[in-house]
Amino acid sequence: MKAIRNYVDKIKPNFEKGGKLESFNSFFDAIETFLFVPNKVSKNGVHVHDPIDLKRTMIIVIVALIPSILFGAWNVGYQNALAYGLDRTLLENFWVGMIKLLPIIIVSYGVGLGIEIIMAQKRGHEVNEGFFVSGMLIPLIVPINIPLWMLALAVAFAVVFGKEVFGGTGYNIMNVALVARAFLFFAYPGQMSGDSVWVLNLKDQPMVDGFSGATPLALLNQTGTMPSASLADMFFGFIPGSVGETSVLAILIGAAILIFTGVGSWKIMLSTVLGALGMGYIFNLFGINAYMGINPVYHLVMGGLMFGAVFMATDPVTATSTEKGKWIYGAMIGILVVLIRVVNPAYPEGTMLAILLMNVWAPLIDYYVVESNVKKRLKRIAVK
Amino acid sequence: MAETVKIKKGLDIALVGEAPIEYSQAPTVELFALKPTDFHGLVPKLLVKQGDKVKTGTALFYDKANPEVKFVSPVSGEIKDIVRGERRKVLEVIIASDNQNTAEDFGSADVLKLTTEEVKQRILDGGMWPFIKQRPYDIVAKPNETPKAIFISGFDSSPLAPVYSEILKGSEKALQAGINALCKLTQGKVHLGVNAKADNSVYASLKNVSVHAFEGPHPAGNVGIQIHHISPINKGEVVWVINPQDLVALGNLFINGTYDATRNIVLCGSEVIAPRYYKFVLGGSVKALLSKTLKTEQKNRIISGNVLTGSTISTDGFLCAYHHQITVIPEGDYHEFFGWLLPGFGKFSASHAFFSWFCKNKKYKMDSNLHGGHRALVVTGQYEKVFPMDVLPVHLVKSAIAGDIDQMERLGIYEVAPEDFALCEFVCSSKTEVQRIIREGLDLIIKEMN
Incomplete structure (x- = not known):
């Protein structure tokens, strides 16, 4: 540890202004602050600071994602085994999934962090930690069969046009991970929807007869038939889907970590769930078709609603910044997800679109919350 | 007593180095300084x-904008030096004490028999005016204005702060005389906020004052928070x-007709061997006090005031006028290996992001390390948890950064002082200098209004 520090101090002058590796300053700084919390002290203002910083905040989100990652990797192998009628152990399934998932994670981080470092260097900033989480979220919400070049393109698009053009982490309007997914969704619909994309394909083998690979959402959307998977299967996540979304249990463990540490807003999570349930019950009242009539609880365990509610809607940069606004924002997401799922025939899943739409609306919600606070203050003068 | 106001939002930073209510003999201090920089905007x-x-x-200098406001010498002696900074700005007027303490006689008087103008004049001449501050702007009050009310916070809830309800015992008569004087200065009430959980016998017999009890974590003792809950400040x-x-x-x-700069001060913090109270004169050099009372000579941060709002001073610096x-805490200029990744058992945090939440009642040794780099504001909801006012802190800070006076006004800038944002600054994971931003926002308004 001391030796590493000494080495870092030794090579540091090369990267500082005037050094021969000056143009790698941001890269060096990112590595240095990754290894060591900087020795900066408070100059003015408070003399002691809470040890929490963005790195700590982001790493906690990563920790919260671990159950979903581990389960998701296993489920990739499990679904693949089901599809091809293979007999594998738990570990083998996990291994098959991990082998497929790791390159996706590496490409996602490599491309995203690369762009971040170049941008930071250009602007003379420190590298922001925002992509820490985005880079992990993206692999969890794309189909496991995605070609890596396609993923790289989507990540580059998301980081540049979803974030850096606005000024970097903290200034972006829409969730970066969802921008990447939206890019894929509209640019390469063939790879992003349909029955075959959510289960790991083996090129030279035919699937077992009768295995459809369709997600419960797709079934409901296209055929109006109830999924064959039980509610418990869907809750635990033994269904096809993107890596992170299938297991509601794993997501809830993550949610508990986020809520306990105070990193994720429980208000947004809760209001999203309530919004979805509420909309589900309203559809129950109409009950025109089978989809409208389903128990609203199904909406929570199918598709990406819970994953979106816990890990994406709570992104503090793109959500509403007022506490009251968070209730409205979350509820609207829940309502829109169910609305898009049930009413819109083109899109089986509404989570991505609902969150992106509410990202755009968040400043408006904040505006009205702020105005109501201002009005209260003005009223005080009027009363006097 | 009125009903207790319960403050729910806030944070008590659990630092080691709290002083018991015990006094030690302060060493003889030779040098004193009156620092114009203590009085913001002067x-x-x-x-x-x-x-x-x-x-x-004896008056040493006066305020250019309000010439009747005089700043007087805390001790008798000789002017040793006038320290100037950039553009000949006066930083310190240093007085070498003659240890005689001969005082200017301003004449004793019964406050109740004086008129408002006489009271004002005596306070101005006697050098006590600079201790009366005003909201909005958190600056020395202007003598030609009449406030809607005067507020006193009877307790300091900031970390390791002196316990006023204990150290003021025996000063009841002077307190009453002071309150009587304040009553002459306002047409409204004089309000006193007390700690609901403390022994308030010192305040019990006070007359002409309306007492409010406050309960809850810091900043419940901040006078700005108390004003907000008793009678919030509107524009104008x-x-x-x-x-x-x-x-x-x-x-x-x-009562005595003389200026008295002696205060009960507390020397505290993790680097002090035995934290104690002292009778100490404002502006006194801390050099003698700090010799032999600190654990180490090196790598200390000496703060006049508390860790949230105080000013860094050198080992031969001077106690500031309002402190x-x-x-004394350790300086934190070290690199911590994977500090953001470790469990963090020994780190006090407002969040549960470190395992220190295991031990609820532990006290922590904290240093001046920033624990991270400056970032754009990312995490939301942090400030709100430690800001017990019906003001939106993040939006107010943002409008102050933007220099948008209209928006600052609408969001309630007149109610706040930088000290009210100290906890926001403490918890901020982006390490934003919130107090400086609010101060600059207030300064911008002062500049534009006049």
Whole structure:
């Protein structure tokens, strides 16, 4: 540890202004602050600071994602085994999934962090930690069969046009991970929807007869038939889907970590769930078709609603910044997800679109919350 | 007593180094300084030059904008030096004490028999005026204004702060005289906020004052928070505030006719061997006090005031005019290996992001390390948890950064002082200098209004 520090101090002058590796300053700084919390002290203002910083905040989100990652990797192998009628152990399934998932994670981080470092260097900033989480979220919400070049393109698009053009982490309007997914969704619909994309394909083998690979959402959307998977299967996540979304249990463990540490807003999570349930019950009242009539609880365990509610809607940069606004924002997401799922025939899943739409609306919600606070203050003068 | 106001939002930072209510004998101090920089926005006009003899209470400089506001010498002696900074700005007027403590006599008087103008004049002449501050803007009050009310916070809830309800025992008479004087200065009420959980016998017999009890974590003792809950400030209104110890000195000015800069101060913090209270004169050099009382000589941060709002001073620096506390903590200029990744059992945090939440009642040794780099504001909801006002802190800070005066006004800038944002700054994971931003926002408004 001391030796590493000494080495870092030794090579540091090369990267500082005037050094021969000056143009790698941001890269060096990112590595240095990754290894060591900087020795900066408070100059003015408070003399002691809470040890929490963005790195700590982001790493906690990563920790919260671990159950979903581990389960998701296993489920990739499990679904693949089901599809091809293979007999594998738990570990083998996990291994098959991990082998497929790791390159996706590496490409996602490599491309995203690369762009971040170049941008930071250009602007003379420190590298922001925002992509820490985005880079992990993206692999969890794309189909496991995605070609890596396609993923790289989507990540580059998301980081540049979803974030850096606005000024970097903290200034972006829409969730970066969802921008990447939206890019894929509209640019390469063939790879992003349909029955075959959510289960790991083996090129030279035919699937077992009768295995459809369709997600419960797709079934409901296209055929109006109830999924064959039980509610418990869907809750635990033994269904096809993107890596992170299938297991509601794993997501809830993550949610508990986020809520306990105070990193994720429980208000947004809760209001999203309530919004979805509420909309589900309203559809129950109409009950025109089978989809409208389903128990609203199904909406929570199918598709990406819970994953979106816990890990994406709570992104503090793109959500509403007022506490009251968070209730409205979350509820609207829940309502829109169910609305898009049930009413819109083109899109089986509404989570991505609902969150992106509410990202755009968040400043408006904040505006009205702020105005109501201002009005209260003005009223005080009027009363006097 | 009125009903207790319960403050729910806030944070008590659990630092080691709290002093028991025990006094030690302060060493003899030879050098004193009156620092114009302690009084925000002041442009001083000097009345003395190097080598002049002064008494306790002799005016050293006055405020260029309000010439009747005088700043007086805390001790008798000789002007040793006038330290100037950039553009000849006066930083310190240093007085070498003659240890005689001969004082200017302003004449004793019964406050109740004086008129408002007479009271004002005595406070101004006697050098006590600078201790009366005003909201909005958190600056020295303007003598030609009449405040809607005057507020005193009877307790300091900031980390390791002196316990006023204990150290003021025996000063009841002076407190009452001070309150009587304040009553002459306002047409409204004089309000006193007390700690609902403390022994408030010292305040029990006070008359002409409306007492409010507050309960909850810091910043419940901040006078700004108390004003907000008792009678919030609207645009165009002015309220005045004074610290209870300074109020005692104000009372003594009327009782004894002399200026008294002696305060009960507490020397505290993790680097102090035995934290104790001292009778100490404002502006006194801390050098003698800190010799032999600190654990190490090196790598200390000496703070005049508390860890949230105090000013860094050097080992031979001087106690600031408004501070009744000297906190010594370790300087944090070290690199911590994977500090953001480790469990963090020994780290006090407002969040549950470190395993220190295991031990609820532990006290922590904290240093001045920033624990991270400056970032854009990312995490939301942090400030709100420690900001017990019906003001949106993040939006107010953002409008202050943007310099948008209209928006600052609408969001309630007149109600706040930088100190109210100290906890926001503490918890901020982006390490934003919130107090500086609010101060600059207030300064911008002062500049544009005048």
